[in-house]
Amino acid sequence: MLKQIEGSHAMAEAIALCRPEVICAYPITPQTHIVEGVGELVKSGALQNCEFINVESEFAALSVAIGASAAGARVYTATASQGLLFMAEAVYNAAGLGLPIVMTLGNRAIGAPINIWNDHSDAMSMRDAGWIQLFAENNQEAVDLHIIAFRLAEELSMPAMVCVDGFILTHAFERVDIPDQAQVDSFLPPYDPVQVLDPENPASIGAMVGPEAFTEVRFLAHYKQRQALRLIPEFCEDFAKTFGRAAGGLLRPYRTDDAETIVVAMGSVVGTIKDVIDEMRDAGEKIGAVALVSYRPFPVEALRDILKHAKHVVVVEKCISVGVGGPLADNTDGALRNLRDRPKLHSAIAGLGGRPITRESLKKLFHDAVHAPWIGPFFLDLNERVVGREIHRGRKVRRAGSTAENILKQLALASHLPPG
Amino acid sequence: MFQSRIHGRGGQGVVTGAEMLSVAGFMEGRHAQAFPSFGSERTGAPVVAFCRIDDKEIRLREPIQDPDCVILQDPTLLRLSDVTSGLRPDGYLIVNTTKTFDDLHLRALVDKLPPGHAVIVPATELALKHVRRAAPNAALLGAFAALTGLVHFDSVLRAIHQAFPGKVGDANGAAAREAYDLVRTQENASHERAALA
Numbered sequence: 110m111l112k113q114i115e116g117s118h119a120m121a122e123a124i125a126l127c128r129p130e131v132i133c134a135y136p137i138t139p140q141t142h143i144v145e146g147v148g149e150l151v152k153s154g155a156l157q158n159c160e161f162i163n164v165e166s167e168f169a170a171l172s173v174a175i176g177a178s179a180a181g182a183r184v185y186t187a188t189a190s191q192g193l194l195f196m197a198e199a200v201y202n203a204a205g206l207g208l209p210i211v212m213t214l215g216n217r218a219i220g221a222p223i224n225i226w227n228d229h230s231d232a233m234s235m236r237d238a239g240w241i242q243l244f245a246e247n248n249q250e251a252v253d254l255h256i257i258a259f260r261l262a263e264e265l266s267m268p269a270m271v272c273v274d275g276f277i278l279t280h281a282f283e284r285v286d287i288p289d290q291a292q293v294d295s296f297l298p299p300y301d302p303v304q305v306l307d308p309e310n311p312a313s314i315g316a317m318v319g320p321e322a323f324t325e326v327r328f329l330a331h332y333k334q335r336q337a338l339r340l341i342p343e344f345c346e347d348f349a350k351t352f353g354r355a356a357g358g359l360l361r362p363y364r365t366d367d368a369e370t371i372v373v374a375m376g377s378v379v380g381t382i383k384d385v386i387d388e389m390r391d392a393g394e395k396i397g398a399v400a401l402v403s404y405r406p407f408p409v410e411a412l413r414d415i416l417k418h419a420k421h422v423v424v425v426e427k428c429i430s431v432g433v434g435g436p437l438a439d440n441t442d443g444a445l446r447n448l449r450d451r452p453k454l455h456s457a458i459a460g461l462g463g464r465p466i467t468r469e470s471l472k473k474l475f476h477d478a479v480h481a482p483w484i485g486p487f488f489l490d491l492n493e494r495v496v497g498r499e500i501h502r503g504r505k506v507r508r509a510g511s512t513a514e515n516i517l518k519q520l521a522l523a524s525h526l527p528p529g
Numbered sequence: 530m531f532q533s534r535i536h537g538r539g540g541q542g543v544v545t546g547a548e549m550l551s552v553a554g555f556m557e558g559r560h561a562q563a564f565p566s567f568g569s570e571r572t573g574a575p576v577v578a579f580c581r582i583d584d585k586e587i588r589l590r591e592p593i594q595d596p597d598c599v600i601l602q603d604p605t606l607l608r609l610s611d612v613t614s615g616l617r618p619d620g621y622l623i624v625n626t627t628k629t630f631d632d633l634h635l636r637a638l639v640d641k642l643p644p645g646h647a648v649i650v651p652a653t654e655l656a657l658k659h660v661r662r663a664a665p666n667a668a669l670l671g672a673f674a675a676l677t678g679l680v681h682f683d684s685v686l687r688a689i690h691q692a693f694p695g696k697v698g699d700a701n702g703a704a705a706r707e708a709y710d711l712v713r714t715q716e717n718a719s720h721e722r723a724a725l726a
Contacts, residue, residue, distance in 0.1 A: 113551055113552045113554075113555035113556075113561060115548070225567075226567055227567075276564075276565075276567040277564070277590055280565060280567065281562060281563065282547075282548045282551045282552070282562065283551070283560075283561070283562045283563075284555055284560055284561070378590065379588075380587075380588030380590050381588065381589050381590045384588055384589050463567060465591050465592050466590070467591045467594070468589070468591060
């Protein structure tokens, strides 16, 4: 049913349709309206046979999820930003124990300094934890990916994270087709666990594993996640058959057929990028884009097949791995590694801590990648004046103080001065 | 694509206003996208919300920098920021005030817009009269329907009732209707003046 609805509430409805049996969440910010929404559905009785557990922290949220999942329940939770960091140890445990928990991540920056706005720092901090990570381009896809995530997670017995841009998607009202229960039931079979803790047949999981077996355990985790590269396209095809619309996939090319420049990005910024590409195509430029849906597992072969004929690849991402550059650019570089005539790779860091990514800036970025290329990561719309002053200050004064506060002072001062 | 930007303060229903406008567009079978300017939510703090309406899928996620319409819920914001920034030359301006454009030093800007594209509406007074709460958003949406004709007033009314079921919706609907009628009357008068001139 088509609805004009807030992203978070649309996701809450979709999650309820997946019939979770345990939902645990810490309701204090950073959080979205998603758990509030599912909480209401449990209380009203719309979501039956489900226990909503209000826990005391994010660490507890995922720990309870682990316990419930190990006992054979279909489990859901959600978090963002600092909340994900607080549950970090449990994030690794959920994957290590092979528990198919589905978690929404309403992507936000990580402090310090405190910043509640959107970027992908939180998702990137857990990219090596062993979870499947899927990124939504819009709220329709956010809804659809949750349904696919449950099936995928349970098929592989592996947790899955659906990454949805905080605020930009979670707080946006837009048109979403909410599926009906019969459709979801026909796509998502009841949960049939691979392992269950059962008092009738006592067993323990998560035991100590020494050097004699740890490598093999890790190999199998990697092997298992690579299976998702085959299952994701398969399930997405099945999804399209059941629901009558395409969703997800490993990645989605956009106007890449004869493209000499291809942009790689994840999440909601892909929408803006597509608009820019249409505009540049109208002006005769051979440019296209790839929306990466599956970040983990990383679809090396599929991405390489699309990028290998391009001359330039521009990676736009909302995260900086301090000291090296963009993690998505690094992974993309890895996919191109052994090509004979590989395209040039241009890395751009954009939208950090909620800075808007505009068509104007993107257009200039894509133009510059070809005509005035840069070296290393390029920070889109960086205020070079402010940065220059702060670097200068730090060189002159030992007790230069906190960078964040210094920059705010500079900006406040500049706003009271005449321009120029 | 028609882009609207609503400026107001926390507690005035700025975000809800943009959401209701998007629902009105959706009810007419169009694509619509509403989102707030994100920040710490505090009563009285400046808030901006955005709404895009189009006949095709809206993919763009940047904040609206060149609006077709600016709705100003609180004219005291004129002293704090450039609320009409980027307003298109053929755009629309709706200001919630009991003062005049001259009083607010908006005359020069209004004169640059096509005749009949800017209106003042005592939306807070209408809200206090009908809703008994200083939430001018519904009334301003009534004015929006009358001024731009982008959405039918009936759709606005249905969107208001969807957001506020029952009596609160009726009261907000009444405020919206009075604002709608007020603007229609102003518009008719200005058209007559234009015809005479």
